[in-house]
Amino acid sequence: MTSLVQSVDWLAIAPPTIAAVAGLIVLVTDLFVPARRKGVLAWIAVAGLVAASLALVPLLDGDRSTFCLTGDAAVCSYTADRFTLVIQFLVLAGALVTALLSVGPLRDSRGSDGELPAGEYWFLLLSATAGAALLPASRDLATLVIALEVASLPAFALVGLRRGDRRSAEAALKFFLSSVVATAVTLLGASFVYAATGTLHLTEIAARLDDVDPGLTTLAQTGVALTLVGFAFKTAAVPFHFWVPDTYIGAPLPVAAYLSVVGKAVGFTGLILVTVVAFPSYAHVWGPVVAVLAALTMTVGNAAALRQASTRAYSAVRLLAWSSVGQAGYLLVPIASAAYADDASGAERAIGSTVAYALMYTAVNLGAFAVASLVARSHPRNRIDDYRGLYAERPLAALALGFFLLCLAGLPPGIIGLFAKVTVFAAAVDAGLGWLAVVMAVNVVIALVYYLRWTAVLFRPRDDAPAVPQQPAVRLPLPLTGAVALTAVVGIALSGAPQLVLRFSEGVLF
Numbered sequence: 001m002t003s004l005v006q007s008v009d010w011l012a013i014a015p016p017t018i019a020a021v022a023g024l025i026v027l028v029t030d031l032f033v034p035a036r037r038k039g040v041l042a043w044i045a046v047a048g049l050v051a052a053s054l055a056l057v058p059l060l061d062g063d064r065s066t067f068c069l070t071g072d073a074a075v076c077s078y079t080a081d082r083f084t085l086v087i088q089f090l091v092l093a094g095a096l097v098t099a100l101l102s103v104g105p106l107r108d109s110r111g112s113d114g115e116l117p118a119g120e121y122w123f124l125l126l127s128a129t130a131g132a133a134l135l136p137a138s139r140d141l142a143t144l145v146i147a148l149e150v151a152s153l154p155a156f157a158l159v160g161l162r163r164g165d166r167r168s169a170e171a172a173l174k175f176f177l178s179s180v181v182a183t184a185v186t187l188l189g190a191s192f193v194y195a196a197t198g199t200l201h202l203t204e205i206a207a208r209l210d211d212v213d214p215g216l217t218t219l220a221q222t223g224v225a226l227t228l229v230g231f232a233f234k235t236a237a238v239p240f241h242f243w244v245p246d247t248y249i250g251a252p253l254p255v256a257a258y259l260s261v262v263g264k265a266v267g268f269t270g271l272i273l274v275t276v277v278a279f280p281s282y283a284h285v286w287g288p289v290v291a292v293l294a295a296l297t298m299t300v301g302n303a304a305a306l307r308q309a310s311t312r313a314y315s316a317v318r319l320l321a322w323s324s325v326g327q328a329g330y331l332l333v334p335i336a337s338a339a340y341a342d343d344a345s346g347a348e349r350a351i352g353s354t355v356a357y358a359l360m361y362t363a364v365n366l367g368a369f370a371v372a373s374l375v376a377r378s379h380p381r382n383r384i385d386d387y388r389g390l391y392a393e394r395p396l397a398a399l400a401l402g403f404f405l406l407c408l409a410g411l412p413p414g415i416i417g418l419f420a421k422v423t424v425f426a427a428a429v430d431a432g433l434g435w436l437a438v439v440m441a442v443n444v445v446i447a448l449v450y451y452l453r454w455t456a457v458l459f460r461p462r463d464d465a466p467a468v469p470q471q472p473a474v475r476l477p478l479p480l481t482g483a484v485a486l487t488a489v490v491g492i493a494l495s496g497a498p499q500l501v502l503r504f505s506e507g508v509l510f
Contacts, residue, residue, distance in 0.1 A: 009066035012080040014055035015088050016133040019095075022048020023126030030119025038118040042103045045122040049099055049129065053092045056085055065139075075201050077140045086355055086505060087136035087269050090362055094261040095129040097366045097487065101254040101373050103479035116161050116252060124161070125258070128154040132262050136269045140200040141190040141227070141278075144270060145183070148230060151266050152179055155259060159251040171250025178243045182233035189226025193278075196220035202278040209281045224282045225289065227274050235267030236328045238296040245304075248321035253376060256317060257369035260324045261362045268331050268354060276338050276347055287339025291436055294336050298329025298443040306450050316372055316382050319450065320365075323408065326447060327361055333424050333440060337431035346430070353427040355505035360420040360494065364407040367487030371401040373480060384454060389462030398458040400488040407491055409451035410444060416491060419498035 010017070025048070026041050033040060065076035102121065131150025138144040156179070160172025194200055196216040197208040212220050233240040248256040275286050305322035308314045334353035341347040372382060374397055379386035391398035407414030410421040421444060428437040494501055 007066075009064055011055075011058055012064040012066050013078060013137075014059075015052045015092065016130045016137070018052040018055055019048060019092070019126050019133055020130035022051070023123045023130065026119060026126060027123045030123070039103075041118050041122050042099070045126055046096065046099050046103070048126060049092055049096045052129075052133070053089070053096065056089055056092075059085055069201075075204055077143050077201070078137050079139050080137055083272075083351075083355075084137040086359075087265060088133045090265050090359060091129060091132045091136075091262050094258065094265065094362050094366060095125065095132075097370070097483050098125065098254050098258040098262075100479040100483040100486075101257060101370055102252075103477060117163075121158070121161060124154040124158045128152075128158065128258075129262070132266050135266055136273075138273070139202050139277075141193065141202070141205075141274075142200050144273065145187060145190060145230070148186075148234070148266065148270060149183065151262075152183075152234070155255075155263065158255045158258075159247055161255075162252065165250075168250045171247045175243050175247045178240075179233060182230045182240060185226050186228075186230030189223045189229065192219050192223025193227060194223075196223060202273060205278045206280055209279065221282065221285050224279050224285050227279075228271065228286060228289070231267050231270035231274065232293060233267070234263055235271065235332065236264065236297070236325050237267075237293045237332060238300045238325070238329075241297065241300065241325050241328075244325055245318050245321045248317050248324075249315060253317065253369060253373045253382075256321070257366055257373075260320065260365055260369065264324070264328060264331065265358060265362070267328075268335065268358065271332075271335055272351055272354070275335060276351060280347075283339035287336055290332055290339065291336035291433060294329050294332035295436055295439045296329070297332060298326050298440065301325030301327070301329060302443045302446045302450075306446055308450075314384055316375075316384050316387065316454075319384065319454070320368060320372065323447070323450075324365065326443065327365070327408070329443070330421065330424050330440065331357055331361070333433075333436060334427040336436065337427040337433060340431040340433060350427045350431065352502065352505045353423045356501045357420040357424050359501050359505065360407065360416050363487050363490045363494065364404045364414070364417065367484065367491060368401060368404040368408070370480065370483040370487060371397050371404070374476060374484065377476065384457060387454065387457050388460050390457075391459045392461065397484060400484055402455045402458055403488065403491060405451045405455045407495070409448050411448070411451075413495060414491070415495035416498050416501065420501070423502060 022045060026044050029044060030041060059080050063079065063081040065079045067078045068076035128151050131147050135144065135147035135151060138147050156172050156176045159175050160169050162168040193205060196212050196219050197205050199205055199208060209220060229240070236244050247259065251259065271290070275290070279286060301322050305319055305326060308319050308322060331354055334350040338347040338350040341350055374394070375386055375390065376382045390401070403414060406412070407417035410418040412418065425437055425440060428440065
């Protein structure tokens with residue numbers, strides 16, 4: 001008789017488990033810690049994220065899987081392979097920088113007199129991180145959808161956590177309703193795929209789609225298309241991008257930074273797993289769709305950011321929001337290219353380009369949000385014009401932000417940004433997607449305009465701007481300063497040795 005009892009590989013599942021346990025510890029500790037000692041919750045959260053990151057080290061020895069079928073040990077629901085570890089590193093590093101941006105009184109970074117509830121904030125952040133860390137290890141559609149929801153539901157609450165703020169509540173409601181619709185469509189697609197194949201495991205789906213009943217072909221194709229919707233929403237691909245600007249504006253700045261990086265990691269990871277791993281035989285269905293989404297996403301995002309950059313009074317956070325939409329388009333290019341690869345090694349190189357670009361984007365975009373958090377302490381409205389003369393007031397912060405913006409634009413000295421864009425461009429050319437490479441080149445030029453405009457503002461004297469009241473000197477928390485310094489050091493180090501990123505992301509999938 002076959003035993004139905006499974007042994008759990010606790011080492012394999014340690015990273016998301018530690019993040020989840022740390023969230024529970026924060027929630028329980030919050031019940032007993034007096035209000036004046038709530039700061040200890042932040043350090044519990046930071047310690048939990050550091051411990052979860054360190055749990056990745058023992059997993060470097062080789063692939064590990066758990067929650068496997070009792071009749072076939074090769075078919076598992078959780079796999080800690082190289083792809084999983086790289087994405088979990090990205091997620092945990094992004095969450096850790098977000099935590100550093102949040103340490104302190106957790107005051108609204110846009111100038112509200114109220115405070116964010118510390119216990120709820122750290123619990124929700126750790127819970128969302130646990131879901132995001134679970135998703136890259138998921139190898140069946142049920143676990144993928146569950147991980148997607150665990151990553152998303154706490155994020156809704158984080159966006160709307162500022163009590164009494166109508167803008168925050170509106171942003172959370174838009175984010176929630178649109179995400180629920182996207183998830184429902186994804187579940188419908190997954191049910192169609194299950195009906196056509198009789199399995200939820202990604203590798204089994206890939207094998208059975210090659211020999212699907214002719215009468216179920218339309219059902220399978222529809223399921224493949226619908227399954228992509230939820231992950232395209234998390235990536236902020238057009239037309240699923242409409243929630244981004246209002247959500248980033250309504251959310252506390254650290255939460256906006258988290259969504260811009262970790263939220264995208266969840267989206268593109270899910271897309272990679274369902275397309276390249278589960279649906280390779282249906283590349284003719286999802287390949288053109290992802291390619292068109294990439295072109296539309298980068299064009300709409302950059303065009304909207306360019307329009308807003310022409311107004312000095314416009315919000316810097318809204319500009320970063322539209323910039324993140326444009327960057328999502330670049331992230332989608334190699335995924336589309338994988339559909340047109342001649343063999344598995346070609347698809348592997350394409351996916352490696354996406355991962356390499358995501359690693360670059362994580363470091364420099366979090367750095368840009370860190371400087372935005374710094375500026376918001378003295379200029380709560382955080383307009384583009386508030387950055388005028390930043391070099392005279394805080395030269396290191398201005399130089400760091402200028403470097404981050406040049407990285408995003410792909411200009412020296414931001415060599416890592418240029419390197420990542422060339423890698424993505426090469427993936428499109430190698431796949432024969434010349435038209436998509438041309439669209440990307442045009443969008444890179446468009447993006448140069450608004451990134452350079454913002455960079456130039458940093459070094460212009462404030463006397464050229466309309467008179468504004470003098471702001472008192474603001475003492476900056478050490479964790480916030482550390483976040484700016486950390487992201488700057490990482491960006492500079494990678495610009496000095498950009499090949500390290502590609503080597504780190506090589507062979508992530510096969």
